[in-house]
Amino acid sequence: MASISKNGIDLRAGGKRGARRILVTGGAGFLGSHLCDLLLAQDHEVISLDNYFTGSARNLELSSESPRFRAIAHDITVPIPEELPRFDEIYNLACPASPVHYQMDPLKTALTSAGGVWNVMARARRDNAGIFHASTSEVYGDPTVHPQSEGYHGNVNPIGPRACYDEGKRFAETILSDFTRSTGLPVRIARIFNTYGPRMHPEDGRVVSNFIVQALLGRDLTIYGSGRQTRSFCFMDDLIAGFDALMHAPGATAEPVNLGNPHEVTVLELAEMVLDMVGGRSRILRLPLPVDDPQRRRPDISRAKNILGWKPRVPLDEGLAATIRYFDRRLAEEQARPRKRVAAAVAPPFAAVI
Numbered sequence: 181m182a183s184i185s186k187n188g189i190d191l192r193a194g195g196k197r198g199a200r201r202i203l204v205t206g207g208a209g210f211l212g213s214h215l216c217d218l219l220l221a222q223d224h225e226v227i228s229l230d231n232y233f234t235g236s237a238r239n240l241e242l243s244s245e246s247p248r249f250r251a252i253a254h255d256i257t258v259p260i261p262e263e264l265p266r267f268d269e270i271y272n273l274a275c276p277a278s279p280v281h282y283q284m285d286p287l288k289t290a291l292t293s294a295g296g297v298w299n300v301m302a303r304a305r306r307d308n309a310g311i312f313h314a315s316t317s318e319v320y321g322d323p324t325v326h327p328q329s330e331g332y333h334g335n336v337n338p339i340g341p342r343a344c345y346d347e348g349k350r351f352a353e354t355i356l357s358d359f360t361r362s363t364g365l366p367v368r369i370a371r372i373f374n375t376y377g378p379r380m381h382p383e384d385g386r387v388v389s390n391f392i393v394q395a396l397l398g399r400d401l402t403i404y405g406s407g408r409q410t411r412s413f414c415f416m417d418d419l420i421a422g423f424d425a426l427m428h429a430p431g432a433t434a435e436p437v438n439l440g441n442p443h444e445v446t447v448l449e450l451a452e453m454v455l456d457m458v459g460g461r462s463r464i465l466r467l468p469l470p471v472d473d474p475q476r477r478r479p480d481i482s483r484a485k486n487i488l489g490w491k492p493r494v495p496l497d498e499g500l501a502a503t504i505r506y507f508d509r510r511l512a513e514e515q516a517r518p519r520k521r522v523a524a525a526v527a528p529p530f531a532a533v534i
């Protein structure tokens with residue numbers, strides 16, 4: 181596909197090619213905040229909309245140094261404020277990403293993926309803007325093929341405890357695909373596989389942050405099940421470079437693209453790596469496997485390599501070292517002040533409004 185869309189929108193971006201006004205939903209989250217930093221470094225004007233359910237102002241400290249940045253507290257299940265100026269591009273990242281957080285209010289999670297994306301599409305239509313959407317490898321569910329390529333339609337339990345997220349993200353892909361077919365506006369869908377790095381929420385229960393925080397605090401590392409289940413971990417720098425490539429590569433289309441690191445490790449191997457790197461006396465503690473926990477997860481990234489010329493570059497030990505340094509600093513800071521729990525959402529939880 182050419183870099184000019186049917187609507188005449190130039191999909192290319194970057195400081196050298198002209199600054200744009202960009203909306204990032206979920207901008208205060210782990211990935212959203214790194215994306216804001218990158219877009220600002222490319223000379224764009226960036227507005228973050230976030231309800232601060234899992235995100236934090238701390239993540240936006242670097243972005244907030246720029247006069248081209250604004251952070252607005254807003255829940256995307258509510259229409260995007262009319263008074264905001266026109267956007268050239270919208271990156272939709274708003275959605276809790278860890279099972280602990282997305283299962284706290286499953287109806288709200290489903291609504292964020294459905295109604296939230298609807299509001300993003302409405303705004304994109306009004307502004308003639310391109311959309312980037314953060315989808316997930318969870319659309320493959322507990323996969324029966326390995327590794328997972330984009331042509332695999334998945335094995336998702338539609339009524340299980342993970343369905344609010346998995347099916348929500350699948351539905352978002354459906355409506356975004358119909359949206360681009362009917363409006364001609366550009367849509368880019370990244371199916372993100374497990375990504376880790378600085379600014380992850382220390383209490384999000386995801387395996388990398390769990391192990392590092394447990395090891396740093398001298399607690400036992402909790403493994404669910406045998407630990408033989410596999411995951412593939414991508415460092416956030418690589419992923420954010422993938423977002424940029426997907427949004428602007430001349431060959432990219434609305435077809436979903438897997439972004440992740442195909443290097444597969446068992447959860448037990450990861451635990452041992454973290455223990456080696458952090459040191460201390462923590463041991464490994466086995467707990468029962470949660471319902472619908474996928475046994476194998478590894479992206480086939482051929483499409484990303486062919487279309488975007490993208491592949492991850494940061495090896496696991498290097499990325500883990502950077503993440504351990506981050507959590508070490510962060511835990512030290514938190515010990516010096518009262519602990520902060522997950523912030524309350526701006527809009528009421530879904531259960532409260534039905």
Ligand SMILES: NC(=O)c1ccc[n+]([C@@H]2O[C@H](COP(=O)([O-])OP(=O)(O)OC[C@H]3O[C@@H](n4cnc5c(N)ncnc54)[C@H](O)[C@@H]3O)[C@@H](O)[C@H]2O)c1
Pocket residue numbers: 205206207208209210211212229230231232233234235236254255256257272273274275276277278292296314315316317371372373374375376381
């Ligand atoms: N990190 C990963 O490994 C991973 C993997 C697959 C997909 N993703 C997707 O990437 C996106 C970002 O994930 P993350 O890891 O940065 O998670 P995160 O929880 O750190 O970030 C999500 C952000 O969205 C905000 N948010 C949640 N619901 C909202 C709502 N209704 N309105 C406005 N803001 C809302 C949160 O406050 C938070 O700042 C998510 O859409 C997630 O599904 C992430």
